[in-house]
């Protein structure tokens with residue numbers, strides 16, 4: 121995969137020496153102004169004529185390719201329909217940028233000049249519109265093709281090398297430059313998460329995930345440390361080690377640390393905790409064969425944390441952050457943990473194992489206990505935790521629960537800004553009964569299937585205890601079955617953008 125370089129310049133879009141120009145049109149506009157108007161004039165009114173003929177309507181998803189036949193240095197103009205101006209927002213700007221980038225790639229575009237979408241009559245702030253353009257473009261063009269011997273079979277993405285973002289008004293240039301930079305950092309982090317989560321588990325072992333985090337640390341200046349089996353024994357990680365004992369792969373507890381330059385010592389560090397199950401076979405409570413391949417991505421939460429830390433290192437918020445990834449493989453074997461086992465987590469609480477397929481909460485129990493002991497606050501965990509979250513919410517919203525409404529509201533606000541969908545499920549004291557055990561401190565699962573996403577969260581609650589905490593169950597949205605807006609088939613990179621925004625907001629408080 122080769123992604124285009126993004127450059128911001130001030131000038132007139134009609135004079136750009138590129139192969140393709142991108143302008144846009146809101147639905148219902150009959151006399152386009154701005155850049156679209158300038159291109160229309162240079163083309164002798166071709167765009168207005170197409171509108172008059174009813175061929176160009178500005179509807180969302182509409183792409184019109186016009187050949188310039190020497191009237192402009194660029195050989196082609198693409199007019200992108202933006203839909204109705206009312207209700208245009210950053211989400212649409214981001215998704216339009218992604219769809220447009222894929223359209224351009226399919227048409228063999230190489231060097232493209234575009235304006236930012238929506239900063240005119242769309243009413244979006246220039247910096248935010250520019251960020252959406254960069255984010256959407258780079259997320260939309262993502263492809264996981266490193267294992268394809270013959271890459272780019274259908275279209276030539278090696279050729280799409282440059283996207284020039286043209287701004288007519290020089291006064292807006294700094295804002296647009298900054299927006300594009302933040303968008304690039306955010307998209308590159310999301311695409312890193314996708315790369316890690318799309319990788320097969322034969323390569324993406326706990327050790328390999330730790331190496332990926334080490335590489336991020338080396339490139340960004342983050343502090344990195346990973347703990348192996350023996351060290352975790354010392355640390356009392358009995359729940360994670362129980363899951364890992366069935367696998368030939370050594371588990372890891374991966375940590376990344378960003379120290380904020382000017383943060384007051386009294387301000388606690390935020391902890392981002394990601395489930396890092398590099399393959400979830402279910403263990404002795406083995407899963408059915410159908411769809412089991414997707415469980416190579418059961419480390420999506422961990423990948424999201426490593427990726428968010430990469431962006432955080434670049435964006436330098438005024439709050440310190442720890443990224444924690446408990447990583448293990450869940451396998452059935454002669455040494456595997458079993459239903460009925462009783463194990464002790466890092467906070468001293470015992471867990472009665474009921475179903476070895478409920479392994480994610482075991483890893484998170486130890487990681488949350490450790491984070492709490494270190495004094496981090498708030499704790500944000502992200503995990504492909506339950507199929508029940510998908511049953512509850514369907515494929516478009518991930519779940520969020522927690523013990524502190526202010527923290528949950530902070531994550532929800534960040535998610536809204538980032539353009540990711542989360543929906544809160546209840547986690548009131550009533551649910552405590554679901555995870556009571558007769559023989560241990562905590563029962564690993566609820567009884568029966570009702571409220572499975574909530575009983576899983578309730579188990580985590582036993583280990584976050586009273587530290588402000590929010591839990592993101594991304595099982596519904598960690599993967600996409602099709603290319604749609606910023607999403608491409610495969611890992612979505614969900615929660616990367618939300619965590620980045622959350623931390624930036626936390627630093628601004």
Ligand code: BES
Pocket residue numbers: 400402418475477478479480504505506507508565566572595596
């Ligand atoms: N990793 C799965 C959850 C999952 C399923 C994520 C499908 C994404 C897609 C998790 O470890 C799991 O197996 N959960 C069980 C819990 C049950 C045994 C209490 C589940 O959801 O069935």
Ligand code: MN
Pocket residue numbers: 400402476477478479480
């Ligand atoms: Mn499982």
Ligand code: ZN
Pocket residue numbers: 397400418477479480504505
């Ligand atoms: Zn799992």
